[in-house]
Amino acid sequence: MTAIVNQETARAPANVDAEAKRATNRRAAWSRFMPPLALFVGVVVAWEAVSRIFRLPEFVLPAPTAIVEVLIAHQASLAYAAFVTSQEVLWGFLLSAVIGAGVALVIARFAAFGRALYPLVVLFQNVPKVALAPLFILWFGFDLAPKVVLIVVIAFFPVAINMLVGLQTVDANLVALMRSVGASRNEILMRIQIPNSLPYLMAGLKVAVTLAVIGAIVGEFAGAQAGLGYMIQFASTQMQTSLVFAALVEVSVLGMLFYYVIEWIEGRYIDWMPAVA
Amino acid sequence: MTVSPGSATQPHILARGVCVDFTLAGRVHRVLHDVSLSVPKGGFVSLIGPSGCGKSTLLKVLAGLLAPTAGDVSVAGVTPIEAVRQRRIGIVFQEATLLPWKNALDNVALLMEVAHGRRSSDEIRGRAADMLRLVGLEHAAEKRPAQLSGGMRQRVSIARALALDPEVLMMDEPFGALDAITREEMSAFLLEIWQRTKKTIVLVTHSIDEAAFLSRKVNVMAANPGRIIEATPIDLPYPRNEESYAAPEFARATARLRRLLKEGHREAVAMSAAEPPQGARPLLEEGESTAQRAATGEVSQ
Numbered sequence: 329m330t331a332i333v334n335q336e337t338a339r340a341p342a343n344v345d346a347e348a349k350r351a352t353n354r355r356a357a358w359s360r361f362m363p364p365l366a367l368f369v370g371v372v373v374a375w376e377a378v379s380r381i382f383r384l385p386e387f388v389l390p391a392p393t394a395i396v397e398v399l400i401a402h403q404a405s406l407a408y409a410a411f412v413t414s415q416e417v418l419w420g421f422l423l424s425a426v427i428g429a430g431v432a433l434v435i436a437r438f439a440a441f442g443r444a445l446y447p448l449v450v451l452f453q454n455v456p457k458v459a460l461a462p463l464f465i466l467w468f469g470f471d472l473a474p475k476v477v478l479i480v481v482i483a484f485f486p487v488a489i490n491m492l493v494g495l496q497t498v499d500a501n502l503v504a505l506m507r508s509v510g511a512s513r514n515e516i517l518m519r520i521q522i523p524n525s526l527p528y529l530m531a532g533l534k535v536a537v538t539l540a541v542i543g544a545i546v547g548e549f550a551g552a553q554a555g556l557g558y559m560i561q562f563a564s565t566q567m568q569t570s571l572v573f574a575a576l577v578e579v580s581v582l583g584m585l586f587y588y589v590i591e592w593i594e595g596r597y598i599d600w601m602p603a604v605a
Numbered sequence: 606m607t608v609s610p611g612s613a614t615q616p617h618i619l620a621r622g623v624c625v626d627f628t629l630a631g632r633v634h635r636v637l638h639d640v641s642l643s644v645p646k647g648g649f650v651s652l653i654g655p656s657g658c659g660k661s662t663l664l665k666v667l668a669g670l671l672a673p674t675a676g677d678v679s680v681a682g683v684t685p686i687e688a689v690r691q692r693r694i695g696i697v698f699q700e701a702t703l704l705p706w707k708n709a710l711d712n713v714a715l716l717m718e719v720a721h722g723r724r725s726s727d728e729i730r731g732r733a734a735d736m737l738r739l740v741g742l743e744h745a746a747e748k749r750p751a752q753l754s755g756g757m758r759q760r761v762s763i764a765r766a767l768a769l770d771p772e773v774l775m776m777d778e779p780f781g782a783l784d785a786i787t788r789e790e791m792s793a794f795l796l797e798i799w800q801r802t803k804k805t806i807v808l809v810t811h812s813i814d815e816a817a818f819l820s821r822k823v824n825v826m827a828a829n830p831g832r833i834i835e836a837t838p839i840d841l842p843y844p845r846n847e848e849s850y851a852a853p854e855f856a857r858a859t860a861r862l863r864r865l866l867k868e869g870h871r872e873a874v875a876m877s878a879a880e881p882p883q884g885a886r887p888l889l890e891e892g893e894s895t896a897q898r899a900a901t902g903e904v905s906q
Contacts, residue, residue: 499702502702505696505702506719509716509720509769510690519715520704523704523706600706600751601751
C-alpha cells in the first residue's frame with residue numbers, strides 16, 4: 329500500500345513576489361478545476377441529449393433536468409435524509425480513525441501482541457462485512473448505532489494499515505541515534521514514529537471516509553427509518569427513479585465534502601513530505 | 606606531525622583482533638577478520654576500501670552499534686557501548702537522517718532534549734544555535750531539511766552530533782551522497798571543525814583523495830574477508846588547504862593508497878576465484894586463517 333503524496337504541499341520558494349504568486353495560484357487553480365468541470369458538463373449534456381433523443385422513460389433513466397427538478401421539489405426531505413446519513417458517516421468515520429490509529433499504535437508499540445493481532449486483523453478484513461449488516465440491525469436496532477458499527481468494521485482497516493506503514497518506515501539510523509542518547513521506546517514513538525506516520529495516516533483517512541459513506545448507505549439498506557440509503561431503497565421500490573438519482577447526487581456530494589475536508593486538514597497541518605527510507 | 610603507534614600516550618580508540626561473523630541462510634560469513642587499529646586522542650583516522658570490505662561494519666563496532674564476534678574494543682578506556690552511554694561518541698551517517706517536520710535548530714536540539722529528558726529549554730536552544738553557528742548555518746535555523754541543500758543537511762547532522770560534546774566523532778561516508786565540489790568544500794569544513802573542536806575522528810570513505818586530504822593515518826582495507834592491510838601515515842602538514850592537493854606528499858600518499866587498494870582487490874578476486882561456487886566465503890578454519898594471514902603479509906599496528 330503506497331501513501332498518497334500531495335504535490336500541492338511542496339512549498340514555493342519564499343522570495344517570489346506576493347502578487348506574482350497570487351496570479352500564479354489563480355492560474356494553477358484555473359488549470360486544476362477547468363478540466364474536470366468541462367468533462368462533467370460534457371457528460372451531463374450528453375446524458376440529457378441521449379434521454380431526449382431516445383425518449384427514455386423516466387423510470388429507466390431520468391434526464392439530468394428531471395433529476396434537478398426532483399432535487400428542488402423534495403429538497404426538505406432530501407436535506408433531512410442527508411443530515412441523518414451525515415451523522416452516521418461522521419461518527420462512523422471518527423470512530424474508524426480512532427480505532428484504526430489505535431490498532432496501528434498497539435501493533436507498532438507492542439511487537440509481541442502485534443504479531444498476534446495483525447493476522448487476525450487481516451483475517452477480519454476478509455470477512456464480507458456487508459453480510460454483517462443484518463446482524464448489526466438485529467443486535468443494535470434501526471437507528472444510528474448499527475450503521476456506525478458497520479462503518480467502523482469497514483473503514484478502520486485502511487487507517488490501521490496506512491498508519492502502521494508510517495510508524496514502521498522510520499530510518500533505522502535515526503532510531504539508533506535516539507537509542508544512543510537513552511531514548512525509551514515511548515520517546516521514539518512520540519518523537520519520531522508518530523509524526524512520521526501522519527502523512528500516511530491522512531492517506532488512510534481519505535480511503536476510510538469514502539468507505540464510510542458506502543458503509544452508511546449499506547447499513548441503511550439493511551434496515552433504517554431515515555437517511556439517503558433508506559430513501560434510495562424506498563424510491564426504487566416505488567419506481568421513482570428520479571428520486572433515486574437525486575438521493576445519489578446528494579450521497580456523492582456528501583462524500584466529496586467529507587473527502588475535501590480531510591484533504592484541507594492535511595494541506596493545513598501536514599506540510600512536509602514523508603522521508604523516504 | 607605523525608603520531609607513532611608506540612607513543613607513550615594511551616590510544617583513544619583501540620581495537621584488537623576484532624572479528625565479525627554474520628549468519629545468512631544457515632551459513633556463517635566472516636565480514637571482519639582479525640582487525641586491529643589504534644587512534645590517538647585528537648587523531649583523524651580514515652577507513653578506506655572497496656565495497657564489502659567491512660569498513661562500515663568496523664565503524665559500527667567502534668561506535669557501539671554492533672557487538673563484535675571476537676576481539677576487544679575500547680573507546681576512551683571503556684567499551685564502545687559504555688562510551689555511547691556516557692555520550693562520548695557522536696555519529697554521522699551517509700544520509701543526514703533529519704526529521705523532515707522539524708527545522709534545523711530543532712533537529713540539532715533533538716538528541717539533547719532526549720538526553721536531558723525534557724522537551725526544550727533556553728539552554729538547549731542556545732547550545733543548538735551555537736552548534737549551527739559552528740557549522741556556518743546560523744542563518745538557516747528556521748529552515749526545514751527540504752529547504753536545505755544536501756551539503757547543508759549534512760552540516761546540520763554534524764552539528765547534531767557535536768551538540769552533546771562527544772570526544773569521538775564516527776562518520777560513515779558522510780559526504781558520499783554529495784557532488785564532487787560540495788564534497789571538497791565539506792572536507793575543508795570538516796578539517797576546520799576538527800581543528801577547532803579537537804575531536805577524535807574516525808571517517809569511513811571510499812574516496813582516496815578525501816582520505817589522504819583529511820587523515821593523519823589511513824587504514825586501507827581489503828575484502829573477503831574484511832581486514833586492514835596497512836595503516837598508512839599521511840605525512841602532509843596541517844593546516845591543510847586547497848594547495849595541499851598539489852603537494853608532492855599528497856601525490857605520494859594517494860599513489861600508495863591506490864596501489865594498496867589495487868593489490869587488496871587483486872588478492873580478493875584471486876581468493877574468490879578459488880572459492881567453492883556457492884559464493885560468499887564461509888567461516889575460515891583456524892589453520893587456514895593463519896596461513897592466509899601469512900600469505901597476505903598482513904600488517905599489524
